[in-house]
Amino acid sequence: MQNIEVQASRCYTVRIAAGALSRAGACVREVTKAETAVVVTDDIVNALYGDRVMGSLQAEGFRTLRFVFPNGEASKNLTVLRDLLEFLAENHVTRSDCIVALGGGVVGDLAGFAAAVYQRGIDFVQVPTTLLACVDSSVGGKTAVDLTAGKNLAGAFYQPKAVLCDYETLATLPDAVFADGMAEVIKYGAAFDRDFFDFLQSHDARENLETVIARCVEIKRDIVAEDETDRGRRGLLNFGHTLGHAIEGCSGFSVSHGSAVGIGMVIMSRAAYRCGLTKTDCSEEIAALLRQYGLPTATDFSAQDLCEKALSDKKRSGSHITLVIPETLGHCVLHTVETAALLPIIQKGLEA
Ligand code: NAD
Numbered sequence: 402m403q404n405i406e407v408q409a410s411r412c413y414t415v416r417i418a419a420g421a422l423s424r425a426g427a428c429v430r431e432v433t434k435a436e437t438a439v440v441v442t443d444d445i446v447n448a449l450y451g452d453r454v455m456g457s458l459q460a461e462g463f464r465t466l467r468f469v470f471p472n473g474e475a476s477k478n479l480t481v482l483r484d485l486l487e488f489l490a491e492n493h494v495t496r497s498d499c500i501v502a503l504g505g506g507v508v509g510d511l512a513g514f515a516a517a518v519y520q521r522g523i524d525f526v527q528v529p530t531t532l533l534a535c536v537d538s539s540v541g542g543k544t545a546v547d548l549t550a551g552k553n554l555a556g557a558f559y560q561p562k563a564v565l566c567d568y569e570t571l572a573t574l575p576d577a578v579f580a581d582g583m584a585e586v587i588k589y590g591a592a593f594d595r596d597f598f599d600f601l602q603s604h605d606a607r608e609n610l611e612t613v614i615a616r617c618v619e620i621k622r623d624i625v626a627e628d629e630t631d632r633g634r635r636g637l638l639n640f641g642h643t644l645g646h647a648i649e650g651c652s653g654f655s656v657s658h659g660s661a662v663g664i665g666m667v668i669m670s671r672a673a674y675r676c677g678l679t680k681t682d683c684s685e686e687i688a689a690l691l692r693q694y695g696l697p698t699a700t701d702f703s704a705q706d707l708c709e710k711a712l713s714d715k716k717r718s719g720s721h722i723t724l725v726i727p728e729t730l731g732h733c734v735l736h737t738v739e740t741a742a743l744l745p746i747i748q749k750g751l752e753a
C-alpha cells in the first residue's frame with residue numbers, strides 16, 4: 402500500500418492498494434462530512450464493482466445513491482452531465498454531500514465536472530478503475546465534458562478530496578484498454594524519468610502495478626504542485642499528445658488514445674532530432690518499449706493531414722503551438738514554434 406500526498410489548491414491523498422475498493426466507505430468517511438454518497442459510474446464498471454462500493458459506503462452509514470450511464474467517450478457530454486445534475490437535485494443531494502466517481506477517465510472527468518458545478522461545488526472522491534485513470538486522469542483536478550466542436554472543451558480545475566486506487570480492478574480490463582494506459586505510463590518514463598523507463602523495459606508492468614502506478618502518480622503530483630492550472634510545466638504531460646490527438650482525429654477515433662499518443666511520441670522524438678532541436682534520437686528506444694507492451698509505433702496519415710488536425714487542437718495558442726520534445730530520454734522540454742513551422746517538423750518525423 403502506498404499513500405501519496407498531492408499539494409494543490411486542495412490537498413489530498415492518493416491511496417494505492419490492492420483490495421482498497423472494499424474500504425471505499427471508510428476512505429470517503431475520512432474526508433467528508435457527507436450524509437449522502439452518490440456513486441457515479443458506467444454500466445460495465447457498475448456490473449463489476451458497483452455493488453461492492455455501494456455496500457462499503459452503506460456499512461459506514463452513508464445514504465447511497467447510484468447514477469449509471471452507458472460506457473464510452475460518447476457519454477462524456479452535456480446531456481449526460483445535465484441528467485446527472487438533475488438526478489442530484491431530484492434526490493435532494495446537498496452541498497455537504499459527496500460524489501464517488503467509480504470508473505475510468507470518462508467517469509472521473511464527467512463526475513468531477515458535475516461535482517465542480519453542482520451547487521457551486523460539492524466534495525468528490527476519485528475511484529479509478531482503468532490504468533489510465535489510476536496514473537493520470539484521477540490525479541490533478543482536470544474535469545471536463547466534450548462539446549460537438551471537440552474533446553474536453555467545457556470543464557473546470559476541481560481537485561478531489563481523495564483518490565482511492567485499487568489496482569486489483571485492472572485485472573478485468575480488456576487487454577487493449579490496459580495497453581492504452583501503458584502508453585501514458587511509458588510517457589512518464591520517456592518524458593521525466595530515465596530510471597523508470599529502464600524499469601519498464603526490464604520488468605512486466607502488470608506484475609508490478611503498485612510500483613508503476615505510484616511512480617506515475619509521484620511524477621504527476623510534482624507537476625501539479627508546481628503548475629496546477631496548466632500555464633507552463635504541466636504542458637510536459639502532453640508529450641506525444643499534439644500528434645496523438647491529430648492521429649485520433651484523422652482516424653475518426655478508430656485509433657485509440659493510447660495508441661495515438663505512443664505514435665505521437667515516436668514521431669515527435671524523431672522529428673526533434675532531425676530538425677536539430679535535440680542532440681539525441683530517442684525514437685527507437687521509445688518505439689521498442691511501446692512494441693513490448695503491444696502498442697503501435699507508426700501511422701499512414703500524411704504530414705499535411707496531421708498538421709491540419711494538430712493546428713485545430715486547443716493546445717494551439719494564436720499563431721504559435723507548443724511542442725513537447727525529449728532532449729534526452731527521461732527529460733522533455735517545451736518548445737514553442739510558429740504554426741507555419743509545424744508541417745516541416747512533422748514531415749521530418751514521418752520520413753523513413
Ligand atoms: P474509459 O473511462 O472510457 O474506460 C475505458 C473502458 O474500460 C470503458 O468501456 C469502461 O467501461 C471500461 N472499464 C473501466 N474500468 C474497467 C475495469 N476495471 N474492468 C473492465 N472494464 C473497465 O476510458 P479511460 O481510458 O479510462 O479514460 C479516457 C478518458 O480520460 C478520456 O475522456 C480522456 O479525455 C480522459 N482523460 C482525462 C485526463 C485528466 O487529467 N482529467 C487525463 C487523461 C485522460
Ligand code: GLY
Nearest residue numbers: 537541543635638
Ligand atoms: N493529462 C494531462 C494533465 O493532467 O495535465
